[in-house]
Amino acid sequence: MATISAALAVSRLRIPFSYPLPFKREARVAFKCRAGPSPEVESGATERSSLLGISTSYLSAGLASLGFFETTYLTYLKLTNSEAFCPVGGGSCGDVLNSDYSSVFGIPLPLPGMVAYGLVALLALQQSGKSLLPGLDKTDVRLTLLATTTSMATASAYFVYLLSTEFAGTSCSYCLLSAFLSFSLFFLTVKDFGLEEIRKVVGLQLAVAGIIIIALTNSYTTAAPQSSGLSDITLEPYEAEITKESSPFAISLAKHLQSIGAKMYGAFWCSHCNEQKEMFGGEAAKILNYVECFPNGAGKGRTMALECAIAKLEGFPTWVINDKVLSGEQELSALAEASGFVPESSQPS
Template identity: 65%
Template sequence: MMTSISSLLATPGTPNPFAPPASRFPAVTTFFKWRTAAPVLLSSKFRCWSAPPPAPPPAPGDSENATVGEELSSSTEGISAYSWCAGLGGLGFVETCYLSFLKLTDSKAFCPVGGGGCGDVLDSDYAVVFGIPLPLYGMIAYGFVALLGLQLSGKRIFPGLSEADIRLTLLGCTTTMATASAYFLYILSTKLSGALCPYCLFSAVLCFSLFFITVKDFGFQEIQKFVGIQLAITGIVVAALSNSYSTAQSQLLGPGEVDLLPFETEITTKSTPFAISLAKHLHSIGARMYGAFWCSHCNEQKQMFGQEAMKIVDYVECFPDGVGKGRKMDKACVDVRIEGFPTWVIKDQVLSGEQELSDLAQASGFVMDKSLPS
């Protein structure tokens, strides 16, 4: 051991007085040399840290690439949400363009379901707001939302507006549309009960989807800042629609400027055996049809039954004295709380709008004879 220590302390070129002769311990000398070299090699190859080693400094341009990558990731998510808004807004724009064309040209809508529900809803008083057809409002709203979505997706459509202003405008539009859709669904289920309108339901799905996409894009923390604005928009929309419909109903029930004497429309169709059997069944259970002489849908319902069957159906004319100042709706119709014409009261059911004979048979429990032509 002394030999190894002395050999380490020896300086080059100075003879070591403690070193043994080389010829006496050749193997031992070699062993100590190998043992003394190992610690030097290990100490130069490994390091012992009391804490995790520091990260190497970033290379020039790495920080810029990381920042660009984060911005690209966030912008990709934003583009995805706004692209959905643009796409859904485009679908709504196409649908409302079609409905606006039908409303302005007084054409019949293609209805994928039976019962004439599409025409009943589109031709009702609730399809007009402040004298303007409702689909026109929808066409403008959907088109505007589609343009805002394209702008936020990178298209320069509104160059003078900042991204924050456009996002807030989009939130206001979708809030307005979702509130209006909820109100219209309430009208559809309460005032137009029995009428099924696929166009209305599809539009409601689009509006609610646009609203939820916009709210999700803002995030929970940010959307809390605009809850007051959304509640104000909701109140304004509900108040405006309620005022429009209440004004229209008051004009309908109190037409002081209209003076129309009652008249009878001629029924030109022949009754089928099925229609006659159904009319007898409706009469036997006390079912009644409430209508108005000026109502085109009432006339179409009569033509559907035919001459012979309509003599059996219990029909109640709601304006027997005509329409005008001082003339009121018949008390029997007021008691039923007529919302539109025609209205069927079958047992405890109230069916608004023109009905197919098969629907009346099902509602009244009439068992159809397969041998009878419908």
């Protein structure tokens, strides 16, 4: 009975609020709430968006920037008709970069590559939190990035196939670097999506890949050949000798054509081009604005000059006079009429 009374008395004791409780701090720690996912969830998210401790977005932006600089350099070489520095592969590297396959629908191949790499770099930075492309939400950025890298990987696979078949035994360090970058960007993008999400958009990837293959194949199959009989041989450039002496009329006409910006497009191996020059004679022919469309030679591994490719010539020689296009060898009188040339002897005194 005494024990029960003592217990009741203890239970009625009032402990002051300031009394130090030995379990007070531990209780706060034990019942502390955390807002947000658990540490396990956070670490899992980090693993999905990083590779070797580096954010996949920043890694993609870095690789795309490297590809952008490479294709910018190659675009500059194409537009200036300069030779590329080939640390590996030597002359064979230049043969690949200057071949018929270095342009698509008349556009230098490095140019669309430069645009694609630049777009991927911007999209990757946008995905990392940078606001570089306003108006695009997260879903738009991811789908655009997937479509772009899929097209780049498909094109690279196509060109690697051409390199191994059409240029067997040659080496092109720029081509292989671009292929490595394209494939790497594609796999990084697929990794960010994950297997489950990729299954939902595989139709988009197949459609993009199909369009790229059809476009490239159509571009190369519809491209006009340089000349019959030159597909399997190589001709080095040479200058045909002009033996005819120029008449005063031919010299005056050549000066007139030169003054109005008329151009004659030709090829060193074209007999009709040489006959056209022979009509003018040696002195007058040197005055003409003549554009050699194969300054580096003709045949396998050689390509048409960019200016001629843009002009979309159908044969040689081709005259462009005051926005008029005259195909084939022309009489001097026809050139005079087309250019509005009036001989001095015909002019009123």
